[in-house]
Amino acid sequence: MSELSVNHLLGIKYLNKKDIDLIFETADHFKEVINRPIKKVPSLRDITIANLFFENSTRTRLSFELAEKRLSADIINFSAASSSVKKGETLIDTVNNILSMKVDMVVMRHPNPGAGVFLAKHVEASIVNAGDGAHEHPTQALLDSYSIRERLGEVAGKKVVIVGDILHSRVALSNIFALKLQGAEVKVCGPKTLIPKYIEKLDVQVETDLRKALNWCDIANMLRIQNERMEISYFPSTREYTQQFGVNKKILDSLDKEVIIMHPGPINRGVEITSDVADSNHAIILDQVQNGVAVRMAVIYLLASKIKR
C-alpha cells in the first residue's frame, strides 16, 4: 500500500487521484470496523488530536470526534466561543499553546479561507481542514464521493449537479475538485447571484433551470442557503427560491429517471428540499453521515501513519 502524498489535509486541491483511492480503500476497512459489536481499534493509542472549532458545527465536530475515538486517539476539544480567542489571542498563539501540550494533530474549522494552509506553515503538527470559510471542506467532499461510489459503484462518468448557494459554499468547491479528479461531470444550479463569476474556469457548467439539471444528472447534491454568510439579499424571498430551486416529490416523480439526492446537512426542510424527499429512498443523506465517520477515520489514520517519532 502506498501512502498519502501530503502530510496535511488542507483541501482536495492538494490531493491526487491515488490519494483519494487510498482513502476510500482504507475507509472500506473502517466501515466494516464500525459495524462490529465493538467498534473500536487501538491503532492511534499514542496520538493526541486537538479539535479546534472557531466556527459552529454539530455534525462535522461529532463525526471527527467519533472517528478519533474509534481509533483510540486521545482528544481535546476547543471551541472559540468559550476560549481566550475572545480575549484577543492570535491563531498561532492559540495553536502553539495547545501544541506545547504535546498534540500530534489538529482538526480545525475556521471562518477565514486559508486558515489551515497558514497554520500548516507555522506549526509542527498534522493539520486537517474541517472547513475554512467559503474555501474548502475536504472531508465532506470525500464522504460525498465515497457515498456515490457506494451507491453507484464508481464516481467516474457520473453526472452530478450541485444545487443552491454555490457562492458561499465550501462544500461545493471541494466537491467540484473531488468529482473532477475522479472523472465525474459536474454542473452547478442556482440563482445567478449565488453562482461565482468564474466558475466555468473549473470546467463546470452552469444551469439555471432546476428541471433541466435534474433531467441531466444521476445525483443532485442539495446545498443549504447560508443566510449567516449573506450580508446583502441575493434573491427576492425564500419562498421564491423554493419555488425555483427547491426539490419536492412532485418534480422527482415527473422525471423519467431516478435521481439520487444528497445533502451535506443541516437541512432546511421545506426550503431546498421537502421532507418527503429528504426521508425517501432517493435520499442517501443518512448514509453520508455514517460514511463520514469511516472516511474521517481513514484520513486521520493515513495522516497519523506519516507522523514520525
Add this chain to the structure above:
Amino acid sequence: MSQKLLLSAKEIDIILHRLACQLIENHTHFKDTVLIGIQPRGTFLADRIKQILVDDYQLENVKLGYLDITFYRDDFRRGEKPLEANTTHIDFAVEDKRIVFIDDVLYTGRSIRAALTAVQSFGRPQEIELLTLIDRRFSRHLPIQPNYRGRQVDAINQEKVKVLWIENEGEDAVYLVNK
C-alpha cells in the same frame, strides 16, 4: 540471496493432512468450533485445512473466517513501510465458540498477540487455539506457543521463511531464504 527448500509440495500435503486429523481429534464435529485465518498469509493455509476437512472427512459444517490485524498491530508508524490493511470476513458469532487461529509462520508472536486483541471486537470466545505450518522457535518475543504445528524450524534472524501456495505463487513449497 540464497534459498534452501525446507518443505516440498508432497511434504506439505502430508503435514496438512496430519494437522487436519489433529484438529478432528480435538474438535470432532466442529459444532462449536470456528477456524479463523489470519490475514494476509494465513488465509491460504486456512482454506486448505478447511478443504481437507470437507473433502476428505465430510465435515460439511466447518465455519471459516478471515481476520485482519492491521489496526491492532504494535508497530504502527515504527516500520519503514506503511501497513496494508486486508479484509476481515467473519460472518458468524464468535461468542462462546472454540476458535482456532490459523497462520502460516509463527515468528515473534506479535501478529498472534494482535489477533487475540482483534477477535475480542467480535465477542468473547470460549477458548482460542493456534495452528501454524512453520514454528520458528527461539525467535519469540512473547509467551505464545502453537497448539498444532506443522514443522519446527530453527532459523536465525537474518533468515526468512517463505511459504508459497499454488493458488498464489504457482507452487506449494517452503523456503529458507538468506537475506
